[in-house]
């Protein structure tokens with residue numbers, strides 16, 4: 001019994017045929033599962049990026065501001081247009097910036113279908129969760145790290161960036177936006 | 182100190198008074214925290230059910246933090262201390278070594294848990310169970326957790342000291358029983374885990390006090406999960422020990438092969454602690470090769486161990502049942518199993534829920550590419566409510582129905598309610614966890630007060646199917662809360678006013 005001292009030495013206790021068969025099945029499953037990730041990584045297209053750079057939050061903040069100044073959509077008076085109180089940016093293909101902070105994603109992005117972007121994702125205060133809905137793609141925004149996501153939009157439409165890493169009492173008010181056309 | 186023993190008439194085990202008292206204190210305290218966590222669960226559930234949306238935002242986040250601490254830390258670790266003392270002193274027919282250290286364990290854990298809980302309730306630690314830096318809690322929050330962890334380390338030391346004393350005093354010969362072996366695996370993992378806990382929480386506490394600068398947020402995440410995920414592996418090892426224990430207590434099962442079961446426990450010790458990077462699959466700061474090596478190779482050797490137990494626990498029950506003469510067809514042994522024994526039905530729910538619902542989804546969600554659609558959505562708590570609640574919690578609930586007569590020496594009150602309890606709780610939790618994972622599939626985040634974006638610059642909608650699934654999740658959750666209440670009612674009533682068994 002499981003609660004008493006084993007009668008004979010357990011190490012010499014031979015395995016049954018059933019146990020050997022099950023062990024073989026379980027081991028095969030484990031090996032297949034172990035190989036699945038690298039196999040997928042090499043042969044398929046949707047993988048988390050492993051490109052990242054250490055960056056000071058102030059530096060990232062300033063880089064995002066420059067990005068907004070350079071590619072911001074301007075109205076007749078020359079001021080940058082806003083939506084929901086957030087600057088709107090229509091950048092060309094290439095490097096773009098997404099900045100998380102309590103409790104705002106900025107800027108609002110207007111992207112082109114088929115154009116290849118490199119999203120620089122980071123936070124300037126606490127952790128945030130970069131969750132693009134409704135396509136449901138989720139990445140972590142970590143202060144001190146510039147996380148580069150290579151993205152080419154394949155469908156046009158309206159997408160929300162929902163924050164899904166708890167970042168303070170206003171967490172649920174942290175919704176940003178991406179337009180693709 | 183003179184050791185005082187009595188002999189248990191059911192199992193024939195010698196039970197020492199100190200060991201018995203400490204098992205009782207830890208078990209009762211754990212149930213108090215289960216009650217607190219359960220009441221919080223009700224409030225949180227009624228808030229996440231968007232149609233009801235009960236609590237205001239700040240209370241929701243505050244109580245969610247406390248729910249995590251009360252359930253995942255206090256309820257489970259207090260109960261595990263009871264399991265460790267039981268598996269060492271009582272199963273080895275010996276006295277509890279250094280009982281004053283064991284009281285130190287109890288005292289520190291109670292004080293630590295109380296400090297952390299009060300700090301949260303005062304609104305000084307709205308940081309969630311994970312307390313990721315740079316989000317900062319009041320320094321007393323971390324201090325309480327450190328005290329609690331030191332208490333738990335003392336408990337593990339008492340466990341090993343008792344094993345050593347039993348061996349030195351020759352209260353047994355040969356190998357320790359399988360349940361004790363499993364508890365040793367849990368205790369070794371606990372020591373490794375608590376070391377990670379110290380590495381992560383002591384500097385964070387000093388940072389909160391303003392003494393040292395903040396840890397790098399990504400380093401914190403790596404170290405935190407070295408602690409946070411590995412603590413779940415203590416639970417797994419303790420839970421599986423409880424499966425073997427319940428198999429023996431309910432149907433008299435004998436492990437089919439001691440070697441098979443013990444090798445599986447050894448695999449946990451060797452591999453499971455390191456496989457914590459599946460929390461960080463969509464993080465910067467860690468290379469793909471590192472992520473895949475860690476979550477692939479190491480994790481699946483632990484998965485192998487779980488698959489081995491998933492075979493040997495039911496096999497042991499089947500062999501025991503067939504020996505009793507239930508040999509007709511393939512499944513008479515199962516049909517004639519003691520389904521009315523809450524210890525047995527809890528074990529079955531625990532095995533099936535942990536294995537099929539929690540384990541399989543865990544393996545899937547821990548795949549690098551799939552994690553992109555899983556990370557921080559409700560799929561994650563859906564998965565771990567299956568492992569920790571249906572798995573660990575139901576195993577501990579099942580054990581309680583035997584601890585009450587054997588250790589507290591009282592007849593279980595309300596046997597009718599006790600008989601139904603695992604079904605109400607188990608079915609409720611199955612519906613709740615499954616629905617939660619389904620809801621997460623729509624991309625709905627975990628740990629969020631409002632999913633409509635009502636106070637955000639842009640509205641968010643997940644569609645009517647998601648709303649319906651949230652309602653199903655709520656119904657399952659409410660059923661589970663009723664089942665949890667039944668468990669607490671039976672346990673508390675038995676301890677307080679149950680008929681004494683005179684032996």
Ligand SMILES: [Cu+2]
Pocket residue numbers: 100101102103127128129163164165166167171174
């Ligand atoms: Cu946020």
